[in-house]
Amino acid sequence: MSVLALRNLVVSYGAIRALHGISLEVPAGRIVTLIGANGAGKTTALRTISGILKPASGSISFQGENIAGLAAHKIVARGIAHAPEGRMVFSNLTVLENLRMGAYLRRDRAGIADDIARVRSIFPRLAEREKQPAGTLSGGEQQMLAIGRALMSRPRCLLLDEPSLGIAPILIRTIFDKIVEINRELGLSILLVEQNANLALAISHFGYVIESGRILLADTPDALRENPSVRAAYLGG
């Protein structure tokens, strides 16, 4: 059963259509990746799911309810967390304050403390830098913080937008291992958007290829890796 399902989602920026009716599903407890080139509509798709953008038509069903067009803060409350492209940590707030912001809608102090401890154990580097303003962290550490912050809302579904973007290669490996760990240990469903198709397919259970606002292919990672057009366009031949 799918936690998240998009049906014929159409999104426009003014007169320019960015998504021409895309459909995709994220089954419970799975990592699904959406790969495609810059400007294909990946970020637009995620921002529409989390309510930053409003769809022109189509539906977004989350745990059986249509959430298309709800305000962003209501969608977080339903259980979707979004670690946005470019990380967008609150640079003047400390690491700990950033994590607390992630739990903004929650009132259960004990639960929040437990989850902060969990983020510490997933990302020990954040624990070491807890009192530092987030703006002083390296790109990779900021990405860890963005993911940790997203976990603080105790989501059922996590949207990750380009977690490898602008990050030192050694840290990319760590971050992708952590994504797998989070998926496995917390049973969290993840929709992962990536330009780095190799990395994304290596950790996903299912993949979609998006091009110019349309879903071109939907298949298992192995099948996508074997597909000649995917190899040519996204996997470096």
Add this chain to the structure above:
Amino acid sequence: MIEFLQQLVNGLSQGAIYALIALGYTMVFGVLRFINFAHGDIYMIGAFAGFYSAPKLLALAGGGPSFAGAALVLVAAMALCAAAGVLIERVCYRPLRAQPRLTVLIAAIGVSLLLENGGQFAFGADPQAFPEIIADSAIDLPASWGEFSLLTITVGQVIVLGSTAVLLLALRAVVLHTRTGMAMRALSLNPLAASLMGVNTDAVVSFTFAVGSAMAGAAGILTAIQQPSIDPLMGINAGLKAFVAAVLGGIGNIPGAALGGVLIGILEALVVGYISPTYRDPIVFAVLIVVLLVRPSGLLGKPEREKV
């Protein structure tokens, strides 16, 4: 020496007023990145709210000027201004939020003109005598202070400084230690990320307008205690000065607004005392120009690169 101290005392009590008004400019700038040019007029609304409510509220507090009565008037003016600020944002600025920032800025100038001219229509253009809500007199300083006992410090000045200190500390507590304060800070740092955390942007913006306008309302009453002549255009000059104070401290920076207000107040007093009252306004506005040229991010602000 004693004259210099006297100017400092006078400057401080005027600076407290500027600081209270400057907070509203800086808080709104922090969350929406625009200058609410109608903010000075909210200060005028505060003074008139006090003017009309004082007789009834003083009677309620036992009749005649009293601390309790003055406190009631202060709270009433703050509440009314908070409501006015929220209403103005809801009706005039929110519908324009998706438009270029210049549009909202021009709308704010429109609101300002509306309040000033509407004020003249509703309250009359002539200055009104603000009722005495507290018995303002010079405090007799003990002779044991020696030379310092020659200072003139009035009850009004003490009340202005005391109330301002309390309001600033309360605001600090709200911003640093409450959920809404945290949301305000998050919103001013990154609005998109804040809404992804579940922050209801509209609610936080309303709250910001409410708090900023309440501070301006308090400033209106505190001014009227010291200079009991109020008129519908009193917000123009005070608003501009407070705007200079906010820029001096670093627009968007709350402690900066308080610091800027105090510095502008003291600067004015020194200019009036040692140079000439004629140069008071030109020198304050020269400060604005110099700050913008030399340190546009202000005393406490951090340089911010505009994203393109």
